[in-house]
Amino acid sequence: MIAQNAHYNEKMASVYEQMYPIGFDTDAALEFFATLAEPGARVLELGVGTGRIAVPMAERGYRVFGVDASESMIAKLVERDSKGEVTVELGDFT
Numbered sequence: 001m002i003a004q005n006a007h008y009n010e011k012m013a014s015v016y017e018q019m020y021p022i023g024f025d026t027d028a029a030l031e032f033f034a035t036l037a038e039p040g041a042r043v044l045e046l047g048v049g050t051g052r053i054a055v056p057m058a059e060r061g062y063r064v065f066g067v068d069a070s071e072s073m074i075a076k077l078v079e080r081d082s083k084g085e086v087t088v089e090l091g092d093f094t
């Protein structure tokens with residue numbers, strides 16, 4: 001069993017998007033990733049969180065997988081990922 005990440009609890013998950021709004025550096029990150037791999041490539045994000053980067057990547061055609069130790073952060077990702085395009089696992093990436 002994976003313990004809920006103590007820092008990224010429900011309270012943090014509820015304000016995380018205000019600290020790092022979805023548009024914060026998403027475009028720059030996606031432009032950078034585009035230099036490494038083309039849409040269709042498989043991508044693994046360790047500590048995928050609320051899907052701030054992962055969901056827009058999936059919308060651009062990448063096959064995105066994520067792992068995170070926080071159920072609360074994953075719950076936010078699932079809320080955002082209405083089409084279920086990101087495959088996410090609860091777990092400790094170490």
Ligand SMILES: C[S@@+](CC[C@H](N)C(=O)[O-])C[C@H]1O[C@@H](n2cnc3c(N)ncnc32)[C@H](O)[C@@H]1O
Nearest residue numbers: 005008047048049052068069070073091092093
């Ligand atoms: C600063 S947030 C970043 C989230 C996302 N990558 C982003 O850019 O918005 C860090 C995330 O990493 C997760 N995390 C930290 N250590 C982890 C570990 N050892 N295994 C799995 N997830 C971890 C936390 O639960 C949290 O969701």
